[in-house]
Amino acid sequence: MTSRSVVTLGGGHGLYAMLRALRTLARRAEVDVTAVVTVADDGGSSGRLRRDNPGILPPGDLRMALAALADDGPDGTLWANTFQHRFSGEGALAGHPVGNLVLAGLGEVLGDPIATLDAAGRMLGCRGRVLPMSCQPLTIVGEVAGLDDQPDTVRRIRGQVAVAATPGQVRSVSLEPADAVGCDEAVQAISTADLVILGPGSWFTSVLPHLLVPGLREALIGTAAHRLLVLNLVPQPGETEGFSPEQHLDVISEHAPDFRADTVLADPAAVPNRSRLTSAVRHWNGELWTRTVAAEGKPEQHDPDALANVLDELLTALPPGGRTRSGNPTSATTG
Secondary structure, three states, X not given: OOOEEEEXXXXXXXXXXXXXXXXXXXXXXXXXXXXXXXXXXXXXXXXXXXXXXXXXXXXXXXXHHHHHHOOOOHHHHHHHHHHHOEOOOOOOOOOOEHHXXXXXXHHXXXXXXXXHHHHXXXXXXXXXXXXXXXXXXXXXXXXXXXXXXXXXXXXXEEOHHHHHOOOOEEEEEEEEOOOOOEOHHHHHHHHHOOEEEEOOOOHHHHHOHHHXXXXXXXXXXXXXXXXXXXXXOOOOOOOOOOXXXXXXXXXXXXXXXXXXXXXXXXXXXXXXXXXXXXXXXXXXXXXXXXXXXXXXXXXXXXXXXXXXXXXXXXXXXXXXXXXXXXXXXXXXXXX
């Protein structure tokens, strides 16, 4: 397989699993990996650092992406484990992962979030680059129904944690500021990629935000890359509880009507009605791939090795430039 450029967008544990899969490909094939990471986290250590240091990018999801791409030799493994290690006890450091503090400190020394992430990437020997979706911290705002005795009344709630944990039904999300500028390097990476991956992850707080930043949305719509959407394995309480797989596609179309995925990947165990999902994907002029990608014994988690095999299959099927005129890989098949 010739050298391919892959950009994956997301945050949290979903992006971590995808990056572990891509790291595997980067070891055994010519694959250039770029992670574009959400910067709207306001919980835990990231939330504390945002409150103490206004203007700082929340480091939690960025830290996890760096750790996922770290070299698997002794030094890379040591640094990755150290970055992920949380201080214990009850003092000021309690609960902070080491990597969050390192990124915060590097940011103050270097004064540039891109230089900060590149420096951290060299420290961990990362097999790929980690970029923020925007160089300014963002806030997620959700329109949520069912928060009181009037189930149809829609309330506005602010913050990633509040939206992710809401007991109501999330109807839509937006970002503050609404005109946030997409990271130039991320926009360029998407525009020149062979394959762009969106998902898996928290749908409203890790996946959709990338389509709400104007520059990223335009790049995702206009890129010649093949666009892969990876569906989650189980509904997420507080975000997508009760959603069918095809409703996840509907939500994306409602937030970004011009976006289309060329391939949608779903685990067959997570698709109760294959014909409905196939129809929804075909409405995008896309193709549904069903592959077993859940971890054995952990049906809610993606298996990085299984993901790596599917990505290898897809990349092998892609012609130069990412897409055929129809938008699908030349030799891709459903399964």
